[in-house]
Amino acid sequence: ETGVTQTPRHLVMGMTNKKSLKCEQHLGHNAMYWYKQSAKKPLELMFVYNFKEQTENNSVPSRFSPECPNSSHLFLHLHTLQPEDSALYLCASSQLRPGNEKLFFGSGTQLSVL
Amino acid sequence: DAKTTQPNSMESNEEEPVHLPCNHSTISGTDYIHWYRQLPSQGPEYVIHGLTSNVNNRMASLAIAEDRKSSTLILHRATLRDAAVYYCILRDGETSGSRLTFGEGTQLTVNP
Numbered sequence: 001e002t003g004v005t006q007t008p009r010h011l012v013m014g015m016t017n018k019k020s021l022k023c024e025q026h027l028g029h030n031a032m033y034w035y036k037q038s039a040k041k042p043l044e045l046m047f048v049y050n051f052k053e054q055t056e057n058n059s060v061p062s063r064f065s066p067e068c069p070n071s072s073h074l075f076l077h078l079h080t081l082q083p084e085d086s087a088l089y090l091c092a093s094s095q096l097r098p099g100n101e102k103l104f105f106g107s108g109t110q111l112s113v114l
Numbered sequence: 115d116a117k118t119t120q121p122n123s124m125e126s127n128e129e130e131p132v133h134l135p136c137n138h139s140t141i142s143g144t145d146y147i148h149w150y151r152q153l154p155s156q157g158p159e160y161v162i163h164g165l166t167s168n169v170n171n172r173m174a175s176l177a178i179a180e181d182r183k184s185s186t187l188i189l190h191r192a193t194l195r196d197a198a199v200y201y202c203i204l205r206d207g208e209t210s211g212s213r214l215t216f217g218e219g220t221q222l223t224v225n226p
Contacts, residue, residue, distance in 0.1 A: 004157075035212075043158070044218040069115040080162070090157045092214075099207030102213055105157030 006091050006106035013081065014114050020026040021076040021109045023091030032074040034066060035090040035104065043090065049074065050096060081113045118202045123221040126192045132171050134220055136188040144207035149176065149187050150216075151198040158216070160170030160199065161187065165207070197224045 004025045013019050025032065032048040048056035048066040059079040063085075065077040074091055088110050119137040126132040138147065148163040162176045164171055164185075169176040175188040189196055199219040 042218055044119075045215070092157070099144065099205050100163070100206065101214075102148075102160040102163070103158070105159065106159050107155075 002007050004091060004093055004106040006089075006109050008109060009107065010035070010070075010110045010112075011113050012114065013078070014111045017081075017083060018077070018079040020078065021089055021091075021111075022075040023076075023106055025072055025091075025093040027093060027095075027103070027104060029093040029095045029104070030071050032068060032071070032099075033092040033094075034074065034076055035092065035105075037088040037090060037108070039087070046076075068106045078111075081111075083113050086113045088109055115212040118204060118217060120200070120202055120217065120220045122210045123189050123223065124216065124224045125225065126189075128194060129191050132189040132192045132196070132224075133177070134189075134200050134222065135184065136186070138204055139183045139203055141158075146207050147178060147182075148164055148184050148203045148205050148214075149174070149190075150201045150203065151196075152201070152219070153198045160224075161200070163205075171199065175198065186193075192222050192224045194226060 007022045029050050032049045035043045037043045045058050047066045052068050063080050065089045067075040088108045090105050090108045092105045094101045094103045098104055119192040135159050144164050149161040150158040150160040151161050161175050162171055177186045199221050201216050206211045
């Protein structure tokens with residue numbers, strides 16, 4: 001148990017569906033992240049939120065829409081996805097400390113787009 | 115972030131020490147060296163980090179070369195549960211909330 005909970009663990013959706021991934025951290029951290037991990041590829045950073053404000057969008061297509069209502073919760077809203085978006089989506093949180101930050105990851109949501 | 119280079123894979127036997135190398139020849143003076151590992155079907159987990167001196171914790175030891183251009187993660191007694199992908203990452207010590215860029219990492223196989 002890392003203190004970062006992601007739901008659902010598995011999700012299958014069609015290309016016309018709308019779904020949301022949820023992440024919750026119980027660690028009192030002030031930064032949250034979304035990462036994507038495609039099969040046999042390194043993790044790719046998607047979004048960064050510091051103190052609920054989005055500070056980084058790594059050229060992510062608009063069919064992925066993040067939402068951070070407070071420092072403990074992070075959502076990733078999905079719509080009109082493509083089969084190549086099938087991947088493991090990982091949420092992480094950290095306490096902002098230059099150089100010494102440790103990221104705590106959830107177990108991820110395994111997404112399949114049909 | 116400065117780039118790191120790691121072997122694609124390594125193999126070890128159970129209960130033997132494992133030395134996982136990482137080269138970071140372009141490291142800057144303010145970069146911290148972080149190690150994470152990712153077990154199958156899980157998110158990465160923090161292992162250890164350091165700046166200049168060697169570091170020990172309950173999971174592993176980190177040996178940093180004097181010129182800081184390389185480092186070695188040491189697992190003192192490998193277990194089957196240590197089989198994972200190990201990532202060596204440099205973090206800028208002057209900014210926070212910055213991206214954590216993962217490379218390919220080293221796939222560690224532990225033989226019983």
